[in-house]
Amino acid sequence: MxxxxxxxxxxxxxxxxxxxxxxxxxxxxxxxxxxxxxxxxxxxxxxxxxxxxxxxxxxxxxxxxxxxxxxxxxxxxxxxxxxxxxxxxxxxxxxxxxxxxxxxxxxxxxxxxxxxxxxxxxxxxxxxxxxxxxxxxxxxxxxxxxxxxHGQARARVSLVPGLRLWPRARLADDLARERGRAQRDGTHAELLLIAALMxxxxxxxxxxxxxxxxxxxxxxxxxxxxxxxxxxxxxxxxxxxxxxxxxxxxxxxxxxxxxxxxxxxxxxxxxxxxxxxxxxxxxxxxxxxxxxxxxxxxxxxxTDPRDDECPALKPLPLLERLESEVERAELLDQRLAVVVLHLPQLEMAGEQFGTAARRALLETLCATVAEQSRDQDRLGRPEPAIFWLVLPGTGESGALLVRQRTEAAATTRRLPEIGHLEVRGATCLHTPGHTFSALRQRLVTTGRRLADG
Structure with missing residues (x-):
């Protein structure tokens, strides 16, 4: 390494x-x-x-x-x-x-x-x-x-790749966010933070x-x-x-x-x-x-968790975040849902209109998802045209609502040359007692099903 x-x-x-x-x-x-x-x-x-x-x-x-x-x-x-x-x-x-x-x-x-x-x-x-x-x-x-x-280091979620060590500024932000989550959840359990996330x-x-x-x-x-x-x-x-x-x-x-x-x-x-x-x-x-x-x-x-083309998490930080949320859900007996999103226009945008159109499409999707989700929700990109939106403390009805709002909001976004943004979604729930690997396999299968139409 x-x-x-x-x-x-x-x-x-x-x-x-x-x-x-x-x-x-x-x-x-x-x-x-x-x-x-x-x-x-x-x-x-x-x-x-x-x-x-x-x-x-x-x-x-x-x-x-x-x-x-x-x-x-x-x-x-x-x-x-x-x-x-x-x-x-x-x-x-x-x-x-x-x-x-x-x-x-x-x-x-x-x-x-x-x-x-x-x-x-x-x-x-x-x-x-x-x-x-x-x-x-x-x-x-x-x-x-x-x-x-030093300014760039403070913006990193991890000071050392692979180690759970935060910069002071980032730790303060994460602690404030986790306190809010603990108060909303009605519990004060140990904070399970992850080290993930030119x-x-x-x-x-x-x-x-x-x-x-x-x-x-x-x-x-x-x-x-x-x-x-x-x-x-x-x-x-x-x-x-x-x-x-x-x-x-x-x-x-x-x-x-x-x-x-x-x-x-x-x-x-x-x-x-x-x-x-x-x-x-x-x-x-x-x-x-x-x-x-x-x-x-x-x-x-x-140490940068963001994808090279958009603000979503890279595959490795995404998996680390998801595994941490699965552990948290098991320890606190909470619900966990993941919305799988497919962007079918991505390949066409890159081939026909170039890199600028491809980046604009990805950034528009990320902005749309951010508007329809909460601060603690995390959007990741495990595959080029597949996105996972991790929803801690969310059940089936809440995940379905987020998915429907995201799909509806996407239809209102119009990009030059590409047209209206098209997003296909599906929801996956974490089953209590099941492992992280099982959830990951279901997410991969769901993404492939969406990509196949």
Whole structure:
């Protein structure tokens, strides 16, 4: 499971990135530089051991604040030796982070540039500043559509996939809802809650513009690296970070490793070991930003109970919710009903009118069901055109009423090109003493009967 959620790969990259600062410690110029490099290596190693697939360890301090302070301190203490680390700021702003942390990174990047600019001729300092601003803009643009991780984590019903652990805000909402249910039911039994319950593909034009920008950047850097100056290796780290910003992680890593000898030879024909290790440290640390983004997105996707196309629950969270309600009904001697709904127009809408019409149809159905059901009722989507509406504390007459109201309300909804919404429904009741598997089998059979007409 951990490899599925990018934990193993992220841990391996963290450990690999921590090796390079450790190798640089013996060649440090003074004690402060050695301590900073050792601290960076130690932090990367400890983070690799602590990384987990969970919202419980927010990425606020370990992922943004400490790396930012370390990078700023290294540039201020050893900027004349490794000025190309300046471009690592573009990788830091790519990480999922709150707005204030992004602003702090931009300020620290500007301070680092100002510190190095005093060692450069005015025209080269201006060019470096403008290039850094462009790189920061690219990094922020790549992460701008991702909300702050803490806000998304609070919206999740589960902090860890498969574990019944709630965020504080969600727990408060669930407790209030369950208290209401307990008061309506006339009982105060133990609350039986369950733990259940996003990258836009680039268009061809966007890919072409990225490739053109990358080629032009390579040509400009190739003409700037061979030369004498106050900081001749300043531009050495730019191609690696530019590649990570413009290309997917796999091709970017392969391209960076393939071109590393070229950039190092252009910057320093002697290929000094210290410069090689420092460059590899930059490439390894820069690659952690895309890995962190992948890890974060996989975690959010795994803890999101909603279907990819509509607000209904995914199959697994739906089954967990249904099993929990069956246990609750048995313990409290309550009734439980499930309304099975079939959407016969779904396949036709997708084939004839495209994805937009399909999504509009699904969202209209979910909105219609929400209007006709209670707050504690849950709509799930076990199959593409089949929906289950779980009705706790509801008998046969109540389930039949909900089904009839939903079918009647659907006929009043009209969508462009598709016409009136058509919904077929049936009800299934939980029989006391029967298992969850028996109810599930009856629901599957009912759904197939509705699909067959």
């Amino acid at each position: 951990q490899s599925k959620y990018k934990v193993g790969l992220l841990r391996a990259n963290l450990l690999l990135a921590g090796v390079f600062p450790a190798l640089m410690v013996p060649g440090a110029r003074d004690l402060s530089e050695a301590l900073l490099l050792g601290l960076a290596a130690a932090w990367l190693g400890i983070t690799a051991l602590l990384v987990e697939f969970s919202h419980r360890r927010p990425s606020l301090v370990p992922w943004q604040l400490l790396p930012s302070l370390l990078l700023a301190a290294l540039l201020w203490s050893a900027g004349d030796r490794y000025p190309f680390w300046l471009w690592a700021w573009a990788a830091l702003v790519m990480l999922p982070q709150p707005a204030w942390m992004a602003a702090l990174n931009v300020l620290l990047a500007a301070g680092s540039w100002a510190w190095l600019a005093r060692l450069l001729p005015p025209e080269q300092a201006l060019a470096a500043g403008l290039t850094l601003a462009l790189m920061l803009a690219l990094g922020l643009n790549r992460a701008r559509w991702r909300p702050a991780p 990258r836009l593909g680039q268009q061809e034009t966007a890919r072409l513009s990225a490739y053109l920008a990358l080629v032009c950047g390579y040509l400009l850097i190739a003409t700037s690296l061979p030369g004498e100056g106050a900081l001749p290796t300043l531009w050495l780290g730019l191609p690696a970070l530019l590649t990570l910003l413009l290309l997917p992680l796999g091709p970017a890593t392969l391209l960076n490793l393939s071109l590393a000898p070229v950039w190092l030879l252009l910057a320093d024909g002697a290929l000094s070991p210290g410069l090689v290790v420092a460059y590899l440290a930059l490439v390894g640390a820069g690659g952690l930003a895309p890995w962190g983004m992948r890890h974060h997105q996989a975690l959010l996707a795994a």
